[in-house]
Amino acid sequence: MRLHEYQAKRVFAEAGIPVPDATLATTVEEAVDAAGEIGFPVAIKAQVHVGGRGKAGGIKLAEDADEAREAATDILGMDLKGYTVDRVLVEQAVDFVNELYVGVTMDRGAGKPVAMVSTKGGVNIEEVAAENPDAIAREHVDPAYGLHPYQARKAVYDAGVDREVAGDVASILSTLYDLWDEKDGSDAEINPVMITDDDEVIAADAVFNVDDDALFRQSEIAQLEGETTDDDLEAMANEYGFDYVRLSGNVGIIGNGAGLVMTTLDLVDHYGGSPANFLDIGGGAKAGRVRNALEVVFADDNVDSVVFNIFGGITRGDEVARGINEALEEFDTIPNPVTVRLAGTNSVQGMEILNTDLVTVEETLEEAVQRAVADAEEVAQ
Known part of the structure; x- marks a missing residue:
């Protein structure tokens, strides 16, 4: 479960991490009123789950009420990387002299949580990790004991953080780890942590994702799910x-299993197409479930073709084929061409059952993906 910035900052603030004064607004008038109450200058920030909001025009600074009105008008209702912005965070602007990054996640290679600090804040941390990995100081944590204070201090000093603010940054990192641990986090990041000219340390952004499987014991966070x-x-x-x-492409993808779907995404890209989505239909592929999956994919106006990649394990290929047939027969008009690849248990029988008036059947995944990419190109022309 991915929290919005305003939700994550609320969680961080309750734990003692300093954040700017802010108010959520859903209309232009609310945004202008909030800006006046907070005091100018303010930042007006789109609340959608995408990176690079600033470069895409989703974050604007306002020095007065007129600029706040203009910024809110521009951002509310805009299409930001496929998402419609319906709320903005109006936030006190921070006059900073430096930007840092702090984060906590699971290092699956090491099999341990890892706490991270970098002086390369304010930019995509994945780019920093790829181009200059030494710019990120890391401390692996024994989950039985948590992040020791000396580990937090070591990460901060190893990153080269100025001594004047090192203690405060270490405190934020420790609090962030405690939140990640206590609230079953998957990722917790502040990028950037802004440093002011009088050495205040402020969380200017917030990312907090929680393990879906743990929501049953995180009732307060679970209540935010609808938002x-x-x-x-x-x-x-x-x-x-x-x-x-x-996603942003035009080839719809449905599969049963996360690895299978990811492989299909990679092949669509490999053959020159662009994936429109990741959709794991999960175990079983009865008509109702297939119908629901197709409803979701067909509802995306960007989709020009669909590829099914199904591997029959416990679920038999002939059952899957009947489910696909029954689901497609419920549509008066099939909006987009559909290609199916079946493998595994009873796949041969399944491919014989599939109604070729409704779908194109391909024997291999490569052939199915190439067909779907070609269909999408033809429809798009």
Whole structure:
């Protein structure tokens, strides 16, 4: 579960991490009023789950009420990387002299949590990790004991943080780890931590993602779930119980298993296409579940073709084929061409059952993906 910035900052503030004064607004008038109450200058920030909001025009500074009105008018309702902005965070602007990064996540290679600090804040940390990995100081944590104070201090000093603010940054890192641990976090980041000219340390952004499987014991965070979905399609997919991520391409992808779907995404890209989504239909592929998956994918106006990649394990290929047939027969008109690849248990029988008036059947995944990419190109022309 991905919290919005305003939600994550609320969690951080309650734990003692300093954040700027801010108010959530859903209308231009609310944004202008909030800016006046907070005091100028302010930052007006789109609340959607995408990176690079500033470069995309989703974050603007305002020096007075007229600029605040203009910024809120521009941002509210805008399409930001496929998401419609319906709320903004109006936040006290921070006059900073330096930007840092602090974060906590699971290092799956080491099998341990890792706390991270970098003086390269304010930019994409993945780029920093790829281009200059030594710029990120890391401390692996024994989860039985937590992040020791000396580890937090060591990470801060190893990163080269100025001594004047090192103690405060170490305190933020320790608090962030405690939150990550106590609230079953998957990722917790502040990028940037802003340093002011009088050595104040402020969390100017906030990322906090929580393990979905732990929400049963995180009742306060679970109550926020309805507010965390930016997109109607993602909300629909959540309602149907699918693992779904909307992307920016035009080839819809449905598979049974996360690894299978990821492989399909990679092949779509490899053959020159662009994935429109990640949709893991999960175990079983009866007609109703297939129908729901197709409803989600067909509802995306960007989709020009669909590829099914199904591996029959416990679920038999002939059952899957009947489910696909029954689901497609419920549509008066099939909006987009559909290609199916079946493998595994009873896949041969399944491919014989599939109604080729409704779908194109391909024997290999490579052939199925190439067909779907070609269909998307043809529809898009």
